[in-house]
Amino acid sequence: MSHTAHIPSHRKPRRSSSKLALRAGVAGGVLSTIAVAGAAGPANAEPVTETIEMPTLNADLSTDLSSVVAASAEATQQIALDEELQAQENAAATKAAKDAKKAKAEAERKAEAEEAQRKAEAKAKAEAAERASRSAERTTLSASAGDSEDGGQDDGGSSYDSGQATGSAAAIVAFARAQVGDAYVMGSTGPNSWDCSGLVQAAYRQAGIDLPRVSGDQSSRGTSVSLDNLQPGDILYWGSRSNSYHVAIYVGGGNFVGAQNPGTGVVERSLDYDMPSGAVRVL
Template identity: 60%
Template sequence: MSHTAHIPSHRKPRRSASKMALRAGVAGGVLSTLAVAGAAGTATAAEPVTETVELPTLTADLSAQIAQSADATAQAADSYEARAQQDAAATKAAKQAAKDQVEAAKKAEAKKKAAAKAEAEREAAAKRAARDAERTQLSTQSAPSGGGSATTASNSSNSSDSSNVSTPSSGSVAGVISFLKAQVGDAYVMGGTGPNSWDCSGLVQAAFKQAGVDLPRTSQAQSTAGTPVSLSNLQVGDIVYWGGAGSAYHVGVYIGGGQYLDAANPSKGVVIQDLSGYPASGAVRVL
């Protein structure tokens, strides 16, 4: 026995050829199996997945229902359109009726105004005719007679001259003249408005108030208060003034026969005078 026989050997035992062949065979089988599985997986992944869905087949009843629904929809649309047209026609008719009513009201109002205007013109014409006749009568009655009166110089002579002018009995102009005559002999006071003292415009204003005419207070305003008339066409009741129209400094009232009545000045008071002795600058007519 060798002296090293008791020491275990560290060499690995040799494998036998049969075992190695077995292991190689097992490994080759495993690899073959993996290859086959991989090929199969690849082939499976390459194939597209398809699925067939069967659609329902339209039956005769379903087709009829669809057609009926379409007809109903068309009829509803026609109905809505017809109703819309009717509504539009009704709205238009209502607007036209309202317009016609407004036009009829305007025509009726215009006709009413025309009738009222015509009536007012007839009344005005009748009043003018009455005033003209009254003025003619007053002028005839107040014409100076025989020894005609000259310009009065005192209140006493004024009273005698006023007897030559008859007192009118009625009418707006007559009321003005009657009032003026009743004041003859009253005192003149600057700013006086009656009942016993006057200035020129205060007397004229009060006289015309008897006829329902509201005149301005001053002689300047009274000189433009009516329709301008020429001195050659004076009528009883016309306002005569001295100075320019709108800037007159004195006024009186024409009473016919070439005479006028006024609140002259502090020395004369309210008197009747002849225009020939103190010609007026202009005249206006308010009645």
């Protein structure tokens, strides 16, 4: 082959500029049409509108709602009433407990005061009995000395040789002896228990004579008489006449009847058992 022979090229043949221009024009026209259509499409579209309907309350639903509200209010009011009632019950229980505690303390104080008073009265009676015993001993010694000096002569007027009670004195003596065996109770005036002045007062009432209630006032009545010249019905006293602490009734024969103390009660005893300090005659 000649070196001048034509050798075919392996490269693709070039497209002519006219064909490229035609193709570009067509493509541009198509793109322009699409662009115009896209731009015009939204402008001419109908707007979409969505409406949401709210539920409407009918008459039955309104009635039910009103009932619920009323029931709620009633329940709230009932709760408030229950709480108020509970508070009142709690307050009442607290007050009752305080009152009970106060009453118990008052009862205990009262019992203590009564016990202290009983002890004081018992002590006073014991002291009085002791004084009376010492006085009796002194009186007995004095009487014994007097009997020795006069040779033991009995003039018929001594307290150990009195006659029988008559008249009003008999009523007094009979009543006093009828109470022998009854109990002694401080402040008692019968009919089954007595203190010393209560018994004397009741006995003299049998004779129509009203005596004062207490022993000091009773021993201040009438006229003073000697223990050597006693008569049935005379009032015996222990202590001073204006301030005696014990009284009894002389019943004759050298004896007296008296409400002595809680241990003995009402007894009939010889004057030697507990010699009195003095005597008065009211009849």
